[in-house]
Amino acid sequence: MWGKRMTLEWVNGVAALALGLLLLGASPRFPFLKNTVDFLGQILSVPEYPVVKLREFCREFYSWSLDKNELRLSLEALQNENAMLQIVGSVLLSEQIKAELASRMGAARVTLREPLGWWSEFRIDKGQNDDIVVGLPVFQNGFLVGRISSVSSFSSWVELLTSSSLMIPVVVEETRELGVVVGDGDGSVLLVYIPDGRGILPGMKVSTALVSELLPPGIPVGHIESEASASDNGYVTYKIKPGATLSALYTVSVFKYSKETTR
Amino acid sequence: MPEIFLLSLVYDILTKDRAENVAIIWTAFLGGLAWDLRWVGFTGFFTISYTAVVLLVMWAWSALPASGRTTSVIFFMFWGAQLIPSVLFFLTLGRDADMTFFVMQQSCAAPLSFLGTFLCYKRINRNN
Numbered sequence: 001m002w003g004k005r006m007t008l009e010w011v012n013g014v015a016a017l018a019l020g021l022l023l024l025g026a027s028p029r030f031p032f033l034k035n036t037v038d039f040l041g042q043i044l045s046v047p048e049y050p051v052v053k054l055r056e057f058c059r060e061f062y063s064w065s066l067d068k069n070e071l072r073l074s075l076e077a078l079q080n081e082n083a084m085l086q087i088v089g090s091v092l093l094s095e096q097i098k099a100e101l102a103s104r105m106g107a108a109r110v111t112l113r114e115p116l117g118w119w120s121e122f123r124i125d126k127g128q129n130d131d132i133v134v135g136l137p138v139f140q141n142g143f144l145v146g147r148i149s150s151v152s153s154f155s156s157w158v159e160l161l162t163s164s165s166l167m168i169p170v171v172v173e174e175t176r177e178l179g180v181v182v183g184d185g186d187g188s189v190l191l192v193y194i195p196d197g198r199g200i201l202p203g204m205k206v207s208t209a210l211v212s213e214l215l216p217p218g219i220p221v222g223h224i225e226s227e228a229s230a231s232d233n234g235y236v237t238y239k240i241k242p243g244a245t246l247s248a249l250y251t252v253s254v255f256k257y258s259k260e261t262t263r
Numbered sequence: 264m265p266e267i268f269l270l271s272l273v274y275d276i277l278t279k280d281r282a283e284n285v286a287i288i289w290t291a292f293l294g295g296l297a298w299d300l301r302w303v304g305f306t307g308f309f310t311i312s313y314t315a316v317v318l319l320v321m322w323a324w325s326a327l328p329a330s331g332r333t334t335s336v337i338f339f340m341f342w343g344a345q346l347i348p349s350v351l352f353f354l355t356l357g358r359d360a361d362m363t364f365f366v367m368q369q370s371c372a373a374p375l376s377f378l379g380t381f382l383c384y385k386r387i388n389r390n391n
Contacts, residue, residue, distance in 0.1 A: 005281055006325070012285045013318040016292040020314055023296070024307025040300045 105253045106130060108138075111155065113249070119162040119187050121146075122249060127154040131256050137208075137215050139253045143243030144168075144208065144221045148254070158252070161189050161221070161242055170221055171209040175199055178209055181221060181240060187247075189221075189240040190228060196236050202226055206240060216255075266345045266372045268294050269313060270379045273344045276320050277337065278386045284321055291317040308355075312348035320344055337383050341376040 045052075108124035126132050128151050136148045138158045146166065149159040159166045162183035170181045170191065179194045194200055204224045210217040222242040230236045272291050276284065295313035299306045320340055327336065346369070353365050 005284075009281075009284045009288065009321060010318075012288045013314065013321075016288055016314040017311060017318075020292065020295070020307045020311035022307070023299075023310060024305065037300050040297065044301060 104256045105139075106132075106256055107251055108156075108254050109251050110249050119160060119183065119185055119246075120165075121149060121157050121159050121163065124156050124158060124252060124254070125154070126254060127152050127156050129153055132156045132254060133257065135215075136257070137219055137255050139219075139255065140244035140249060140251075142220060144215070144219050145242075145244045145246065145249065145252055147215065156254075160246060161244075162187055162246060168215065168221070169209040170206050171217075172200060172224070173205040173207055174201075175204065179206075181206065189242050191224065191238040191240050192235070194236050194238060196230060196234050200224060200227075200236070200238060265294070265298050265309070265348075266368070266375060269316065269345050269348070270341055270372075270375055272313075272317055273320050273341055274379055274383055276317065277324060277340065277383050278390070281325075287321075288314060288317055308352070309348060312351055316344050316347050319347075332387070334380060334384055337387075338376060338380040341379040341383075342373070345372045345376065 106126060108126040110122050111125045112123035114121075124138075132148060132151050134148050134151055138145045138147060144161065146158045146160040146163070147168075148156050150157045160183065161168070161181060162185065164183050164185035166183060168181045169178065171178050172191075172194070175198055177194055177198050177200065179191045181189060181191055183189055191206060202224050206221045206223060208215045208217050208219040208221065220243055222240045222244075225239045225241040228237040228239045269291075272287055272294075275287055291313040292310055295310035296306070298309045298313075323340065324332075349365060349368055349372075353362070
């Protein structure tokens with residue numbers, strides 16, 4: 001049996017449902033409901049404000065995180081691409097340099113080496129017709145042997161490192177000390193004008209210096225063999241072991257200038 | 264917020280004296296009306312839904328004997344109370360085509376239902 005209380009509940013419930021149905025059916029015809037919606041929206045906007053701001057913040061933070069992640073991935077991709085392009089560029093450049101060096105290196109045969117001037121000069125079978133000019137460096141196995149001292153049409157003379165009249169500015173690669181390489185005319189190559197106490201040790205490499213007008217810098221000459229003597233004015237002379245085998249010269253290479261330089 | 268409002272009404276129905284049921288019915292009516300006026304655009308939709316759910320819970324709770332008022336039943340009361348208006352909204356207005364909003368809503372409402380069940384069970388045991 002239904003009690004009074006239950007009847008009251010159902011009556012109120014049905015009344016509320018009926019009112020709701022009335023609102024649902026008739027609301028499009030009540031224009032004042034729009035004003036009510038606006039008014040309620042304004043009232044509720046106050047307590048909703050913190051949550052709305054929090055939601056906006058969360059949305060912006062999420063968007064910022066996505067953008068940041070996207071930017072980071074793009075940056076990594078660009079860095080990788082840049083590194084690869086640099087490698088490709090370096091490889092291409094080195095290939096170009098190799099090709100240019102190969103084109104500028106001309107092999108020459110030693111045709112004459114007089115006994116009286118054994119340690120001073122020798123003749124090669126390349127001359128003016130082969131674009132040889134005075135001053136060009138001459139190599140054996142990548143090490144400096146000397147430089148062209150005179151040129152004729154079909155042959156040239158090369159002044160050796162061991163010549164006492166050829167003085168070449170050089171640098172000790174490990175310490176960057178500048179000095180001069182000169183021959184003693186008797187088969188030895190000396191490094192002079194090195195101040196004492198500069199820590200020059202046997203084995204250190206010697207190459208042509210940037211200060212030279214005769215030869216390009218960085219051409220390997222040889223390495224320090226031993227200390228030869230010390231002078232009274234604070235300079236030490238060292239004996240150089242040339243990288244080239246100056247007592248067994250059969251063929252050499254002449255590094256010619258580029259065509260732009262010779263014009 | 265509307266889910267929390269509805270679950271709090273269900274909690275009141277299950278734990279408070281029956282004398283307050285009439286007030287709960289009209290509270291549900293007004294809460295549904297406020298929700299309609301705030302967001303939905305179909306004035307009366309949630310008014311009817313909330314009132315109907317409250318009436319349904321009242322009827323089901325009064326129809327159950329004391330021995331049948333178990334934790335599982337209480338949980339289904341809570342969960343079902345918030346599920347019915349959501350399903351009706353999804354089926355009739357159908358704006359959530361891929362059910363994303365519906366799934367998100369239910370994933371938030373499920374823990375609330377568990378919480379309501381726990382609090383209700385504690386209150387009922389204390390009253391007994």
